[in-house]
Amino acid sequence: MSENPQTADGTPTDGTTTDGTTTDGTSAAAEAVVEVEAPPEEVTAELAEDMHIATGTREPILVSSGVTMQFGGLRALSDVNLSLHEGEIIGLIGPNGAGKTTFFNCLTGLYTPTSGQVTLRGRAMPQDPARVTEAGVARTFQNIRLFPSMTATENVLVGRHVRMKQGPISSLLHGPRFRRSEAEAAERAEKLLAFVGLTRFSDELARNLPYGDQRRLEIARALATDPSVLLLDEPTAGMNAQETEATRQLIFAIRDLGVSVVVIEHDTKFIFTLCDRVLVLVQGELLVEGSPDEVRGDPRVVEAYLGAPPEEVSAQLQTGGAADGAGTAEGKSE
Amino acid sequence: MTTTATPETPATPAARPRHTGRFARLLDAAAPRSTVLMIVGGVLTLVGAYLPWVTFVLNEGPYPEKATLNFFVDPFGVTGFRLHLVILGLAAIVVAALRRIPARHRIVRGLGIGATVVALINGLWITVEGGGLGAITASEGTIAFGSIVALVGGLVTVLGASAGGLERKPVWTWTLPWWVEWILLVVLFVIVLLLVAAVLTSGGQGGVVNPYAGVVFLSLLAALGGAFAALNASGLLTWVSAVSERHRTFSVIVLLIVALLLPLTSAGTEYWMTVASNIGVYAATAIGLNIVVGLAGLLDLGYVAFLGIGAFVAANLSGAAASQIGIHLPFVLVMIISSVVAGMFGAIVGSPTLRVRGDYLAIVTLAFGEIFVRSAQNNIGGLTGGANAIPNIPAVGVGDFKFSDSVVIGSLRLPSGVLYYFLIVLLVAAVMLVFAHLKNSRLGRAWIAIREDEDAASAMGIRTGPIKILAFLIGAMLAGLAGAFFAHKTAVVAYDSFRFLESVTLLAAVILGGMGTIPGAVLGASILFVLPEKLREFSDYRLLLFGLALVLIMRFRPQGIVPDRHRKAELTDPDVEDVAKEGPGPLPTRVEP
Numbered sequence: 001m002s003e004n005p006q007t008a009d010g011t012p013t014d015g016t017t018t019d020g021t022t023t024d025g026t027s028a029a030a031e032a033v034v035e036v037e038a039p040p041e042e043v044t045a046e047l048a049e050d051m052h053i054a055t056g057t058r059e060p061i062l063v064s065s066g067v068t069m070q071f072g073g074l075r076a077l078s079d080v081n082l083s084l085h086e087g088e089i090i091g092l093i094g095p096n097g098a099g100k101t102t103f104f105n106c107l108t109g110l111y112t113p114t115s116g117q118v119t120l121r122g123r124a125m126p127q128d129p130a131r132v133t134e135a136g137v138a139r140t141f142q143n144i145r146l147f148p149s150m151t152a153t154e155n156v157l158v159g160r161h162v163r164m165k166q167g168p169i170s171s172l173l174h175g176p177r178f179r180r181s182e183a184e185a186a187e188r189a190e191k192l193l194a195f196v197g198l199t200r201f202s203d204e205l206a207r208n209l210p211y212g213d214q215r216r217l218e219i220a221r222a223l224a225t226d227p228s229v230l231l232l233d234e235p236t237a238g239m240n241a242q243e244t245e246a247t248r249q250l251i252f253a254i255r256d257l258g259v260s261v262v263v264i265e266h267d268t269k270f271i272f273t274l275c276d277r278v279l280v281l282v283q284g285e286l287l288v289e290g291s292p293d294e295v296r297g298d299p300r301v302v303e304a305y306l307g308a309p310p311e312e313v314s315a316q317l318q319t320g321g322a323a324d325g326a327g328t329a330e331g332k333s334e
Numbered sequence: 335m336t337t338t339a340t341p342e343t344p345a346t347p348a349a350r351p352r353h354t355g356r357f358a359r360l361l362d363a364a365a366p367r368s369t370v371l372m373i374v375g376g377v378l379t380l381v382g383a384y385l386p387w388v389t390f391v392l393n394e395g396p397y398p399e400k401a402t403l404n405f406f407v408d409p410f411g412v413t414g415f416r417l418h419l420v421i422l423g424l425a426a427i428v429v430a431a432l433r434r435i436p437a438r439h440r441i442v443r444g445l446g447i448g449a450t451v452v453a454l455i456n457g458l459w460i461t462v463e464g465g466g467l468g469a470i471t472a473s474e475g476t477i478a479f480g481s482i483v484a485l486v487g488g489l490v491t492v493l494g495a496s497a498g499g500l501e502r503k504p505v506w507t508w509t510l511p512w513w514v515e516w517i518l519l520v521v522l523f524v525i526v527l528l529l530v531a532a533v534l535t536s537g538g539q540g541g542v543v544n545p546y547a548g549v550v551f552l553s554l555l556a557a558l559g560g561a562f563a564a565l566n567a568s569g570l571l572t573w574v575s576a577v578s579e580r581h582r583t584f585s586v587i588v589l590l591i592v593a594l595l596l597p598l599t600s601a602g603t604e605y606w607m608t609v610a611s612n613i614g615v616y617a618a619t620a621i622g623l624n625i626v627v628g629l630a631g632l633l634d635l636g637y638v639a640f641l642g643i644g645a646f647v648a649a650n651l652s653g654a655a656a657s658q659i660g661i662h663l664p665f666v667l668v669m670i671i672s673s674v675v676a677g678m679f680g681a682i683v684g685s686p687t688l689r690v691r692g693d694y695l696a697i698v699t700l701a702f703g704e705i706f707v708r709s710a711q712n713n714i715g716g717l718t719g720g721a722n723a724i725p726n727i728p729a730v731g732v733g734d735f736k737f738s739d740s741v742v743i744g745s746l747r748l749p750s751g752v753l754y755y756f757l758i759v760l761l762v763a764a765v766m767l768v769f770a771h772l773k774n775s776r777l778g779r780a781w782i783a784i785r786e787d788e789d790a791a792s793a794m795g796i797r798t799g800p801i802k803i804l805a806f807l808i809g810a811m812l813a814g815l816a817g818a819f820f821a822h823k824t825a826v827v828a829y830d831s832f833r834f835l836e837s838v839t840l841l842a843a844v845i846l847g848g849m850g851t852i853p854g855a856v857l858g859a860s861i862l863f864v865l866p867e868k869l870r871e872f873s874d875y876r877l878l879l880f881g882l883a884l885v886l887i888m889r890f891r892p893q894g895i896v897p898d899r900h901r902k903a904e905l906t907d908p909d910v911e912d913v914a915k916e917g918p919g920p921l922p923t924r925v926e927p
Contacts, residue, residue, distance in 0.1 A: 108793065128792075129789075129792040129793050130792045130793075130795050130796060130797045130798070133793060133794060133795035134795050138793075138794075139793055141790065141793075145787050145789065145790040145793075146787075146790070147782065147783050147786035147787055147790065147791075148786060148787075149782075149786060150779075150782060150783070150786065154779060154782075157779055158779050158780065158783045158791070158794050158796070159794050159795075160776075161776055161779065161780055161783075161794060161795055161796050162794065162795025162796070164776045166775060166776045166777070168772075168777055168804060168808070171771060171772055171775035171776060171777045171778070172768060172771055172772060172775075173771070174771050174775075178775070181776075182775075185776075221794065222794075225794060225795055
């Protein structure tokens with residue numbers, strides 16, 4: 001598994017202890033249940049060098065302030081604030097219909113917020129998905145949206161589109177500069193596929209890939225745009241315990257590339273063991289924000305998820321929080 | 335030299351696959367005797383070929399020449415479709431008898447389908463022409479069951495082959511010394527050239543005086559389709575294409591030279607050169623349309639308008655008496671201007687793609703096509719000549735030398751129009767190059783990504799609007815180029831060459847040939863624009879036949895004749911894969927693994 005020595009500690013909410021426990025608990029659980037291949041280290045190192053993302057500063061990269069989204073009479077988001085720091089993994093949880101995906105769409109320019117502002121490195125976020133990607137925010141989709149009749153490599157090459165400079169004339173002439181840029185793109189695609197562990201499928205059509213691998217390919221495609229922020233919309237939906245664990249390792253490795261990550265997920269255990277900070281969105285409002293432990297213990301979160309909290313459930317959740325490793329392992333064996 | 339063939343399914347009755355589907359019981363019953371059935375089918379096909387086919391001499395002359403009762407005068411002199419049946423039947427018998435040939439059943443099935451369709455086409459034609467079943471059975475004391483026996487023979491062959499269980503296509507991995515492969519490729523390409531010439535000229539020029547043209551042409555296509563399916567089933571075709579892929583540049587050069595040699599074959603007359611040039615015009619246009627439809631996935635129902643715009647621009651700049659602009663520019667310049675003007679209109683038509691998608695875009699393009707035709711018909715701005723067209727467009731030439739002249743080199747006399755043919759071959763080659771280069775570039779990938787999922791494409795940073803307009807623009811420019819050539823070649827440009835039907839035919843050519851591929855567009859354009867030449871006698875039924883053929887192809891080979899690597903994988907059902915191109919498919923069978 002990928003080394004995860006330095007925790008992202010630029011944020012006010014997470015303490016070293018919390019993070020340490022979380023990661024250790026994870027690896028223990030993973031080794032106990034399944035063998036999971038993490039991205040090979042040398043590939044990660046090479047990619048990090050190619051992508052040049054980390055700037056070493058601890059400045060917030062992606063900031064949303066007071067984002068409100070109104071659809072007719074329905075207020076899908078009201079006054080949502082978020083600040084994502086470099087090298088951080090933030091989790092966004094909430095019941096169905098809480099506005100998580102709407103929030104993502106506001107972040108990626110698919111929707112224009114009714115009020116409020118999204119900034120990337122201090123600049124206002126453009127209101128066009130293509131420009132958002134160009135600015136360095138990539139995303140995956142809740143229901144996988146690969147290019148089904150293209151091969152895995154071609155899917156990743158499409159992700160390179162925005163960083164390649166060939167125009168129509170150079171595409172027509174296939175000159176030396178064209179060939180060089182194609183070769184570079186192909187090399188990067190190869191590395192990215194190795195990074196997510198799909199080298200063996202590089203010439204396979206995306207539609208023929210197993211479900212879990214399609215999700216990984218979508219991540220590779222998003223990484224091909226050299227993002228500084230990666231937004232993952234339910235990356236483990238429909239995955240079994242082993243695939244979920246592999247995804248967790250992959251996200252850690254992505255963080256190690258210098259990419260900051262925001263994850264939407266229903267699987268709270270996954271979120272609590274992955275993220276540095278967790279935001280709970282309920283009915284379009286930010287209910288709780290804090291470290292995984294803080295959020296897990298918060299009675300309001302339990303209430304939001306389960307309605308009025310019966311004593312038992314609440315207690316169980318509390319103990320689950322304390323005996324972290326056991327709880328995770330149990331969850332996995334389901 | 336190594337050979338890898340996938341092992342054949344054991345022929346023991348115990349291991350025989352059980353069939354499912356509608357004809358399961360029939361196939362199961364036939365399974366133990368599949369080899370016998372295949373041989374019997376082949377023999378019946380042979381017998382059918384040698385029996386008389388028609389009970390009387392048709393009005394326009396005997397059909398086929400020796401198939402009437404005077405057959406016995408010359409028993410072994412079979413020609414035409416009966417020769418094809420003899421070859422298909424003999425091949426089926428030989429392959430069926432040689433148990434060691436891999437994918438034997440699949441090969442025989444291809445041959446059987448070919449024989450069935452040949453018998454069906456000719457039998458139907460004689461029936462229609464002869465005024466009823468009497469023409470192919472018995473009438474006034476004469477008996478002619480040839481077509482029925484051949485049809486039964488073909489069907490029995492297909493039944494036997496399908497019942498025996500269809501094997502996987504074997505994969506051959508021979509590598510020969512490079513010079514042997516070069517020679518092989520040259521020989522194969524020359525054979526292809528001769529076949530193309532034979533298909534093109536088969537049946538001769540269609541028309542009232544020659545009602546046989548269409549049916550002879552279709553019958554030859556069916557026979558070739560069967561042979562092609564059999565070759566494909568044997569895996570040899572895949573091997574040959576792998577070899578030509580290994581020597582890519584060489585293959586392209588040889589193919590170009592071979593194409594330029596067409597005037598030296600039986601097709602080297604003025605008429606066939608004109609037909610071939612027209613095919614070239616439509617092939618180039620179809621490749622342009624393939625960018626819009628095949629790559630970017632934008633349905634364009636008014637595409638022929640760009641060909642028209644190119645043609646009218648060229649006509650007006652050609653110095654023709656009827657043209658509004660009385661200047662005569664060099665042909666190369668005219669081509670460039672035509673192409674640019676067509677491209678501008680392409681960008682205009684493409685601009686609604688920023689807002690409308692799918693069906694709505696198709697309606698917009700349909701409307702544009704109509705607007706163009708109506709404007710041209712009404713001679714708006716005096717640029718199109720309206721119903722009078724723009725006639726007498728001067729031929730391309732330098733000084734006294736005209737492209738429409740015939741060429742005499744020593745004792746070799748090439749027909750007039752041959753220079754235009756050379757020109758269009760080069761033009762089509764250039765258009766192919768443009769298509770291939772764009773497809774394998776950042777731009778081509780962006781187009782395909784938009785076709786696959788536009789929202790995901792824009793989330794990957796592709797600015798979908800400009801890129802879609804670029805597809806329209808480049809596609810229209812290619813059509814404009816072809817239009818400029820068309821104007822000079824035909825010397826007359828009239829609005830009625832660019833009606834909705836032509837757009838549909840172009841679209842059908844792209845879909846029929848295989849979306850997103852070059853050979854597909856060329857093949858589709860060739861078939862669809864040769865057919866009307868051949869089927870002049872049947873012009874009333876032309877659209878009917880055309881529609882029927884499209885329905886059948888979409889049912890049995892939805893990925894087109896030459897499928898794109900990707901679409902093939904997407905649409906191929908392993909059992910439907912090798913069905914011949916024409917006519918009804920085989921009995922649907924499904925072999926369990």
